[in-house]
Amino acid sequence: MVEVTFAQLQGWLMLFLWPFVRITAFLMASPLLGHSSVPNQAKIGLAVLITVVLGPNLPPMPEAPLVSWVSLGIMVEQMLIGIAIGLTMQVMFAVVQAAGEFIGLQMGLAFATFFDPSSGTQTMVLSRLLYMITLLMFLAFNGHLIVIEIIATTFITLPIGMGGFNANAFELLVRFGGTIFAAGMLLALPLVGALLIINLSMGILNRSAPQLTVFNIGFPASLTVGLFLLMVLMSDFGRFLQRLFSDGLLFLRQMLEAMAPLA
Structure with missing residues (x-):
């Protein structure tokens, strides 16, 4: 007859529970699997599957009662690590959304919005289109597999129960948020610059010939040129995304290494 002691049962639960919290927090905060749709x-099932696969290869768990304040602190620690990884990926995808917002405003598509259930706000159609293309390209580049590999390595660089974080790592995460505006404007700059010149020309034309209203000429011209330039932009969009994903995943590794407490 097989007998299981309370100590063995508690050890198995700790081996499963704490990694499960880190992986679940990541899945809830990630842009791909954390979507409301x-x-x-499915999220919980995937987290359980990843935890079961990684469980035998994890380092030894800390000696702490499962039901205690220490265990609660460890769970909060795992949640912060998982959320930090998910937020880093959110910043990567927000770059393309910001670029879509900038381009849509210059093209005159500010009215073409719909409700996005994932963010709870109104989103431009162009921004949503670029976001979906980015998601598909991320899957095509096997980015989801790379992220899972990074999560698996975090249990070595950031072992469970390490007792604290390096506060500078969270400052790095906040500064990384500036990538949304820097890289987003860099992607949208060719279209924004060309459309700005067209709008300035339409303004001068409207002053010199008031009978040629901006709504009759300016809007069709901006929309036509914007669509043409968007087609040209799509030819180099894959290389931009490849660079964006490489920089984002490299920063993710650096941030996780920086989160380790100072000796």
Whole structure:
């Protein structure tokens, strides 16, 4: 007859529970699997599957009662690590959304919005289109597999129960948020610059010939030129995304290494 002691049962639960919290926090905060359209049952099931696969290769768990304040602190620690990884990925995808917002405003598509259930706000159609293309390209580049590999290595660089973080790592995460505006404007700059010149020309034309209203000429011209330049932009969009994903995943590794407490 097989007998299981309370100590063995507690050890198995700790081996599963704490990594499960880190992986679940990441899945809830990530832009791909954390979307509201993905059922919670699928998120939890995937987190359980990843935890079971990684469980035998994890380093030894800290000696702490499962039901205690120490265990609660460890769970909060795992949640912060998972959320930090998810927020880094959110910043990567927000770059393309910001570029879509900049381009849409210059093209005159500010009215072409719809409700986005994932963010709870109105989103431009062009921004949503670029976001979906980015998601598909991320899957095509096997970015989701790279992120899972990074999460697996975090249990070595950031072992469970390490007792604290390096506060400078969270400052790095906040500064990385500036990539949304810097890289987003860099992507949208060719279209924004060309459309700005067209709008300035339409303004001068409207002053010199008031009978040629901006709504009759300016809007069709901006929309036509914007669509043409958008087609040209799509030819180099893959290389931009490849660079964006490489820089983002490299920063993710550096941030996780920086989160380790100072000796």
